[in-house]
Amino acid sequence: MDYTVTIQEEAEKITHAVFHKSVEIVEGQYGHYIYKKDEMIYIPCGGAVYVKNAITEVETCKQYLTLYFDSGDGKRRTILFPREDLVENKIVSLTAYGVQVSKKTADYLIKSIENQEVNVKHLLCHVKLGMAEWNGEKIFKGAKGVGIDSKYTGKLRVSPKGTYANYKKMLKEDVIGHTPMEFLLSASISGLLVDYLKESISVENIMVHMIGESSTGKTTGALLAVSCGSAPDFLGNNFVFSFQDTLNSLMRLIPNSYPTLIDEGSLLTDRDMTQTLYSLSSGTEKRRLSGGMEVNESSRFRTALFLTSEKSILSQCNMNTGLLTRNFEFQNVTWTSSAESADRIKSVVTENYGHIIPRVAKWLLEQDRQELVEKIVQETNAVIKRAREAKTYNNLTERTAKQSALILVAVDIVNEVLKLKLNKEAIGDFMEEHSLVNSVEQVSIGKRAMEWLLQFISKNYTQFLSKDSPKEISNCRGKLENMQTVLLNTDEESGMRLKVTDSEFMKILKEGHFSEKATVLKEWKEMGYLKAQSDRYISRVKIVGDIQVKGYIIQLPVPSNKISGAGVKDYEEVLEERRKRINKPRQVIKDEYVEDDFFSIDDDDDLDFPEDWK
Template sequence: MNLNNKSFNNKNHQNLYVEVLKKLINSKTGICYLLIRFWHSPSMSTLRVLPRSDIYNNSNILIDLGADVSDLKSLVKRISQQESQLDISYTHTDIGWSYLEERKVFQGSTSYPIESEYSGEIDITPKGSYAGWLKTVKEYAMPQVALQLAVVLGLSAVAVGFLKDELDGSLFVHLYGASSKGKTTFAMLAVSTAGNPNPTDKNTLMSDWSDTANYRISMLANNNGYPVVYDELSKCNQKDISDFCYNVANGRDKGRLNSNAERKDVPTWSTTVISTGENSLLAQCNNNGGLLVRVLELSIETITESANNAEQLKQGIIKNYGFANTKLAKCLLNNEEVVKKKFYKWRNKIENDIPVKNSLITRLSKRLAVIMLTAEIAKKIFKLDFDIPKIEKIIIDSVIKQNERHPFDIGESLIQYLLQDMVSHSEHYQKCLQFGFQDEQYSNLTAVIKQTNSKRLNDNEVSNFEIVYIPLKFEELLNKGGFTDTNLCLSELKKRNYLVTEKSHNKVKRTIDGKQIRAYAIRLPTTLFNPDFE
């Protein structure tokens, strides 16, 4: 529209010209929007995307934006005339993989292969140039394998969303270690593959653990291919983050009702989430097993080469970002069958390479396979010389360390915890011979360790005692150790034939201090614990 002083002095349009630029359909909801430029003067204007119904049915919207609505009928007619001359185009607020016109598309600042424009709030508009980003990565990131992994993790969000049906949730990676070791730089580099990595800017993919849980979830809602960061775990005010972390890794928020007691839409996602902190994330969660196969913890000694190297890297990616994940998405979409074959190849390889063997590792290996799959494909697309064997070694070593700290076998972890408590708090356990108590003075009794006839638990293990726990004390003990699901713990003991049961009951009748109660009775092999009844 050609504006000049004469037209703005026209008495019929003295306050404002309204220019309809685009007619947009939200690809998910089907709701129609208009992109309108409100001209306040020949050199000053405001752009707004407004629901079509608000423009035609709510004159307050136009008034608030400064339009002259003294002749509302003429104004609406002018808008309608302009709209009728426009073709319809798509807009989207979800990001990552979706479906449009029954075709799989990747939605970023624009979408591929069907064109659509992003109208959401997250800053994913590319900045600078792809060449600038690539140059920065080659010069300042590729010399360190840890930073290679950062790039791969950022890109892996695209693969996680693409392979959503093959996985059972998102990829959740926690990087921890001493301060000033480059963890935030690592996270920023990962985010730069997809959007604005500057943690001081608004609406970026970089979040903070000090943000509210609802805000952190909002960054993930309907995100199927863009990495998200939660920086600095030490800033988190939640005492127990187990449920939150489980939801993040599971790719689904809690179900909720609105004020009318109606079900609200439940946000879902399938992407890569990177957390950073000085301490272990799993150490702040309970020991109920679900997170152990959903979270990969990385403890890397050296991330950046030097403070100067880190600063040069950050400056480069703040100036150039948001190009790489779309390039990867196009490749995946055009090679779907090959991608899936590579995924299963890596899954089998990782299962074989990890020395820890149990069913939980099998589930974790799917997430780890996505990382390695991404590294292999990205190496070809971006001509970046990722050291594939060393990246896999970081991951495998991390899994081994994670199993040492938080055993994937929750039953093994539980048994070790119970043994440690008996040793470190022996004053809470009363030994009982077959014909009477060995000791008489015990305070704050947790259990009685009772001598019994020898019983074979399985082909290799024998027990000659029972640990008879007072039920309330047993449940308190489990909670104290982070084992908040009592039934799961009992089930793990049953699997090993360590829990003494009575028909369909998990509790059995036992006498403690002359009183018969229903208690939890556990038999452990003498090879693990051999109480001295002499």
């Protein structure tokens, strides 16, 4: 059972260890004394086991002893031994390593070790990485502790290799001046910022999804990000993973603070990635019950994640807009400035890595945390302001602005700590150019659902009843009807509508990975796509014969013609003129299923549009 333990220095000791006077090490052997005829006789039990130091694990406060001894082959062995195993039934396991101990002599060996441990050096170690607290103070756990004299004892390759000078020279020559690589460097540092401020601001992990062919340099760029903290290769014991790994293993292997690459998203052809992306974004594993019906501890991490693939992973998720706010997605970006530059970057980071994250962590711990929070708030407001000025602001802008702000603050940190000159304005423009939430077609689930429906109808046209189809068709999915042209709330025209049953509609949405039917219908009604009574979405429709069923009446839009050429009236002005010329009062189109108001256009109505509109 694990206990919650804290460690602190106290001037007055209240606990004193017992010294076992009857046990001693004599001439390289541990043993004990017995009294025989008023004489103390030493009885050796086996080769001595010595204690080099005692180590306390920062995360659990558990102690380990570094033991060393000479075995029968004359070789010296050193073992990191859990102090909790310093009991008779476990100490005998040392026989497997050459220690002379049995159940009969185990007590004497334990007492000889306890006699030594009070006088050895006591050290600290850690097995987890990232920002943490120790005795109420913020610390960083890397290859070495920052803010704490502790050493990493895990197997991951986070110890700096090569020189910082070689690494910085590469940054100046092959990263500075090329905005995509400057962005990746900044994003890698922003993950450390997310971890440091996780108690001060509510923000999810930074996720950068890089999509493109193998020649675009995306993997090189992602390995550059990883190299800021650990070994950037595919040899294991580092933070380069694959989507072939299970979600459970990824959630337990991804660290705090350290940039992480998950490669080969293109290998995923049949997996629904919705839960995977949500879990990676939140950095929180699902809670699970143990066999004893107790809640197991869930793994948590805060960092920057870099995902690479040749196609969008979002295409394998459901179409909820929430995923758009959790993911920077970059398609067909040339990440490295040239093939020669990519080769130089890979060559340098293979032999020089792990120098940046510890430097930035040390700088962060010296700063006022509240001042950093205020900088992020300022950058967030600036991002929102730019979106309003560019007229790209929408209901998702503020949800994504904070992540952009974290990267922009990271730009300032990189310039300050590494004494570089990243172009902050260019990086901001780069993020805005590739933002998923700046496009109405991406943000609106109604727009995306309608686009999917039109594609579905086009692909499966023979499965819909229409004036051109046979009177009876197998596997009927719905009914298409031509009608008088109307103007929708989106300023699109519609001259056709679809009648579809509720059950069939749900199947079509599911095939398009749309899980929120009510959300789609709500937007469609606001946009004029869905025709129904004002207080509901569903209607009574006739698809085959006179049979009435519950279903939907959906207006199918036709994209508006584009205006081009000099001297053509402003688009909005033309639309306003068009609205004025539409028949008044509004014509009420009646049918046997639904009554609703439509904007209508008579066939002979001359709207006097520009030539390129006709």
